[in-house]
Amino acid sequence: MIDLFENENTGGREILGMEAFVLKGFALPIANELLAKIAFIQTLSPFRHMTTPGGHTMSVGLTNCGQLGWTSDRRGYKYSALDPATGNPWPVMPNEFLELAKSAASEAGFVNFVPDACLINKYIPGTKLSLHQDKDEQDLRAPIVSVSLGIPAVFQFGGFERGASTIKVPLFHGDVVVWGGVDRLRFHGILPLKPNSHSILGEQRINLTFRKASPFNSNNFNAF
Ligand code: SIN
Ligand code: FE2
Numbered sequence: 001m002i003d004l005f006e007n008e009n010t011g012g013r014e015i016l017g018m019e020a021f022v023l024k025g026f027a028l029p030i031a032n033e034l035l036a037k038i039a040f041i042q043t044l045s046p047f048r049h050m051t052t053p054g055g056h057t058m059s060v061g062l063t064n065c066g067q068l069g070w071t072s073d074r075r076g077y078k079y080s081a082l083d084p085a086t087g088n089p090w091p092v093m094p095n096e097f098l099e100l101a102k103s104a105a106s107e108a109g110f111v112n113f114v115p116d117a118c119l120i121n122k123y124i125p126g127t128k129l130s131l132h133q134d135k136d137e138q139d140l141r142a143p144i145v146s147v148s149l150g151i152p153a154v155f156q157f158g159g160f161e162r163g164a165s166t167i168k169v170p171l172f173h174g175d176v177v178v179w180g181g182v183d184r185l186r187f188h189g190i191l192p193l194k195p196n197s198h199s200i201l202g203e204q205r206i207n208l209t210f211r212k213a214s215p216f217n218s219n220n221f222n223a224f
Contacts, residue, residue, distance in 0.1 A: 011082065014155050018133035019143075019181035021108045027147050028174035030096055031200075033147065037094045038120060038206060041065050044091045045083045047122050053077070060129055061122040061166035068117040068213045070136065077136050079117060079213040093118050101135075101210035108178035110143040112155025115210035121154065123193050123205040131162055131189040134211065149173055149195060149208070150201035158187040173198060175220045 014022040027034065047061035050072040064070060068079040069090040083090050097118055105113030119128070119135075134144055148171040155177065158166035164187065171177065179186060190207075197203050 002161075006037045009069040012216055014169065016169065016177070017179065017183040017186065018185040019109065020179035020186070021183060022169060022171070023107055023178065023179070025172075025174045026107065026139045027100060027149070030100060031149060033096050034100070034208070035206075036148070037096060038149075038208075039086040041120065044088070045069075047084060047120075047203040048085055059123075059127045063090075063120045064118060065091040065097070066116055066118065066205055068201040070117060070119045070211075070213070076089045084210055094129065097208065097210070102223040104145050104147075104176045104178055105180075106145050108143065108180070110165060110180050113142060113145065113210075113212070114214050115142075115212045119209040119211070120192070121207040121209065123151075123190065123207070125151075125193045125195040127190075127205075128192040131158060131166070131187045132178065133185050133187055134209075135185060137211050137213045138215040139212055140184050141180075143178055143184065146177040147208040147210075148175045148177075148205065151196040151203065152204040153193050153205050155187045156172065156187075156191060160185060160187070162187055165181040168191050173201075193222060 012024050042063060045061050045063045049061055050055050051057055051074060052072055053076050071080055071084055081162050101115045102113050150173060152170055152172050155169045156166040159162045
């Protein structure tokens with residue numbers, strides 16, 4: 001049986017800013033394929049809890065796929081070509097991921113988005129992600145494309161300073177948030193997840209964040 005209430009307002013979009021949108025249910029048609037790929041990726045590069053430069057253990061479990069993976073340790077945040085846990089390159093970014101990121105970006109007005117990094121975050125009830133800016137990328141012309149799977153979460157979307165007020169947006173299985181351009185450096189985060197259960201993922205939320213981490217160069221001229 002299909003649970004209609006796991007995905008609110010499927011179709012349509014919510015406007016978060018001049019160049020920031022929630023595309024409701026955009027990833028739903030391929031959600032099962034995404035989950036199968038994630039299951040495979042985590043056999044090669046398992047989820048782990050990284051340490052922040054401040055010495056805290058992140059409550060989000062994370063892994064990556066693509067040419068570059070986002071990592072954090074005592075020395076800071078960075079993108080690396082190798083998974084520090086295995087010493088191997090991150091798993092290849094599946095084509096379905098690339099195509100989804102590209103079509104969501106274009107739906108939001110960012111043509112020819114070619115992500116080289118996909119951060120995969122895993123949340124359970126109680127997990128949160130504090131307000132932050134995505135600014136470890138070298139080419140800020142490319143947008144961020146963020147795909148929600150599993151139990152709902154509340155996304156906070158704020159201003160250009162941590163203290164600015166935020167709007168709070170519920171995100172459901174299949175929703176895709178895209179922000180870029182004038183909104184690219186807005187602070188954002190995820191409030192602690194409430195206990196919940198999803199028909200496929202159980203008590204979990206998985207988020208895919210697509211980014212272009214490498215600098216602009218003539219090899220990826222088509223990116224913008
Ligand atoms: C992030 O900001 O990296 C992830 C946001 C989310 O989990 O929706
Ligand atoms: Fe982020």
